[in-house]
Amino acid sequence: xxxxxxxxxxxxxxxxxxxxxxxxxxxxxxxxxxxxxxxxxxxxxxxxxxxxxxxxxxxxxxxxxxx
Amino acid sequence: xxxxxxxxxxxxxxxxxxxxxxxxxxxxxxxxxxxxxxxxxxxxxxxxxxxxxxxxxxxxxxxxxxxxxxxxxxxxxxxxxxxxxxxxxxxxxxxxxxxxxxxxxxxxxxxxxxxxxxxxxxxxxxxxxxxxxxxxxxxxxxxxxxxxxxxxx
Numbered sequence: 001x002x003x004x005x006x007x008x009x010x011x012x013x014x015x016x017x018x019x020x021x022x023x024x025x026x027x028x029x030x031x032x033x034x035x036x037x038x039x040x041x042x043x044x045x046x047x048x049x050x051x052x053x054x055x056x057x058x059x060x061x062x063x064x065x066x067x
Numbered sequence: 068x069x070x071x072x073x074x075x076x077x078x079x080x081x082x083x084x085x086x087x088x089x090x091x092x093x094x095x096x097x098x099x100x101x102x103x104x105x106x107x108x109x110x111x112x113x114x115x116x117x118x119x120x121x122x123x124x125x126x127x128x129x130x131x132x133x134x135x136x137x138x139x140x141x142x143x144x145x146x147x148x149x150x151x152x153x154x155x156x157x158x159x160x161x162x163x164x165x166x167x168x169x170x171x172x173x174x175x176x177x178x179x180x181x182x183x184x185x186x187x188x189x190x191x192x193x194x195x196x197x198x199x200x201x202x203x204x205x206x207x208x209x210x211x212x213x214x215x216x217x218x219x220x
Contacts, residue, residue, distance in 0.1 A: 029159070
């Protein structure tokens with residue numbers, strides 16, 4: 001599963017620390033999400049989507065083999 | 068490395084404070100058990116090895132519990148450090164890592180106990196039996212907790 005977190009973060013000039021604080025996770029989790037090493041839970045995906053004012057599917061890109 | 072058991076549900080510092088307060092009570096009980104073990108071992112130990120083993124273990128549990136109590140009390144007094152600790156303990160990635168590490172460690176212990184039981188079977192059948200019983204107890208506990216959690220989720 002890919003995501004646009006890093007892109008959105010840079011577009012909105014948000015640091016990893018600020019995003020981590022806003023969605024109640026550690027900065028390391030944001031780094032792992034951006035690197036694609038970790039997939040967010042539904043709850044975290046919802047928090048991130050809410051933070052950027054977007055829908056979950058606008059941020060997290062499901063591919064054929066994810067489904 | 069975060070703790071082996073994540074407090075996954077605290078979404079605010081206030082919730083985490085109540086978790087820490089409960090933990091302080093648990094640590095206090097452990098400290099008392101540790102101290103009591105040490106005292107009883109020193110007073111009624113059959114020989115040097117037995118009294119040394121139990122008093123050492125008891126003292127270790129007592130000291131570790133006191134350290135955790137002090138740490139928890141200090142965290143309760145500092146909001147910034149409390150938040151950092153909460154995020155470390157409740158972060159979903161850390162919990163996922165902890166879960167995977169626990170599974171791997173359990174598998175490792177399983178294999179080690181099984182191998183040790185085979186080696187001890189040649190020298191001391193009692194130790195081998197106890198080791199196998201540990202594996203059986205683990206499997207039984209796993210089955211019990213599986214049923215409990217499957218009814219809750």
